[in-house]
Amino acid sequence: MIENIVNITSERPDFALITNWVRRNAKVLDLGCGDGTLLTHLRDVLHTTGYGIEKDDNNWLAALKNGVDVIQMNLEEGLSGFQNQSFETVILSQTLQAMHNTETIVQEMLRVGREAIVTFPNFGYWRNRIQISRGNMPVSKSLPYQWFDTPNVHLCTIHDFDLFCKQHNIEVMERKVITEGQDIHFMPNLMGNLAMYRLRNA
């Protein structure tokens, strides 16, 4: 189990932090759950229950093989089918930037969940800024796509998302900014690669 946690956290540092923000035995909904790695991790460590949502056939099948209760649907259409406040935590990990209906999904998360966890690559990260200052769209480990083939349509900075929360009456319960697995406290919008938010309705 310990080894398993170490592996996951080294590959996806955000997963370890998400684990800290989820309560034991919580009912969790993971939007864009991929192969279900996070949900199986939460299930093994915190005995959570709940569902994953995944659109892609191959990911869906991989999640099924991981024993996840996975629902195939398109997040762009919202979360109709899920009742108000029926989950303790709804997670959207590194998918926000690829959503078209960004506002809708965040509001839907806080409709069906008491809390939401949103993580996304910080576009304000200095390495991104350098690439832009050189005249190119950034390509990096956290933004691995070329401008012409990227699924990311709504990239934002930490400042942008803070403002978004304020404007939408969303309370930021906790915020973590990390780079290469290290917590960033100094100038996070410049120094931070990955932004993580724990949210609830204000």
Added chain:
Amino acid sequence: MSETNSVGLVSAQVAHFHTPLTLKSGAVLPQYHLAYETYGTLNGSRSNAVLVCHALSGNHHVAGRYSPQDKHPGWWDNLIGPGKPLDTNKFFVIGVNNLGGCHGSSGPSSVNPLTDRPYSASFPIVTVEDWVESQARLLDYLGISQLAAVIGGSLGGMQALQWNIAYPTRVRHAFVIASAPNLTAQNIAFNEVARQAIITDPEFFDGDYYNHGTLPRRGLRIARMLGHITYLSDDAMGEKFGRKLRHGAVRYGFDVEFEMESYLRYQGDKFAGEFDANTYLRMTRALDYFDPAAAFGGSLSAALKTAIAKFVVISFTSDWRFSPARSREIVQALLDNAHPVKYAEVTAEHGHDAFLMPDPHYHAIMRAYLAQVKV
């Protein structure tokens, strides 16, 4: 002849029941029999049984062949066999011909032991609930207290659903495929046209055609042609037939001009020669009547509240007769109960018939899930 992964040569069995069965309509069947087939071996703890429920025109012959010369295997042979997704090396698979059927179970065309004549039109209307009740008695007869899984597509999926309402403790896993919690008005309308085609056939004789030495072939043929149109998608039809002409050029008449017509006529004729019209009427009515939410104030969530089994719900994108939206209603009812469910919307172009096709992703889902089922 040996086929890879086939259950091989099979034969049907018949179970006789002498305990009266009170049907949902209130009618009573004093005695009846069910034709069934089994594949694989029931394990020592009797925990590996899987019931496969059939749809409108199916029966208990789900897999394998009756003889080496048999042209067609059972109707879901692509799914069931040693090494196939529903692996008969692991599971004991049961197929049963539903009551009212015409392939060996008690039905309108079978002989009523009380009169020594075919039941004919006197055979009562049976419902999905009645079928599940009779299937439960078959399991009792076979000494199986709990199913590892119940699997059904379309009308068969309705039975899989009903199992979890009537006998929740007797099912561990349920596959509801290309199905719906009830029929839409449009679906009932299709069924009504099919029934009218049969009932208004002059050779129908109010369902007593057995005693008149006739068969309402024309009606049954038209009913089946209509059915076939609705089981396929427009795209699938377009791809298979398009506007292809039978004779290369039109002939300005009402014989077969387009290949599409030829296909429909062939399917209609074939079906009219092997299926019983009274059974067809009853099967379509069972579809129409099924509405488990009705007894729970219209709430499917309430109907499924006592379900225990883990569910797999699968729909197909091009299925407009049992559309994905209808499957999502079932999923939603399960989500309302925080019930274990997996839902896949399989991209497929074959319309409603897709659930019978060996689509690689669809079968990969079945294989992966069934591999996880503990027996």
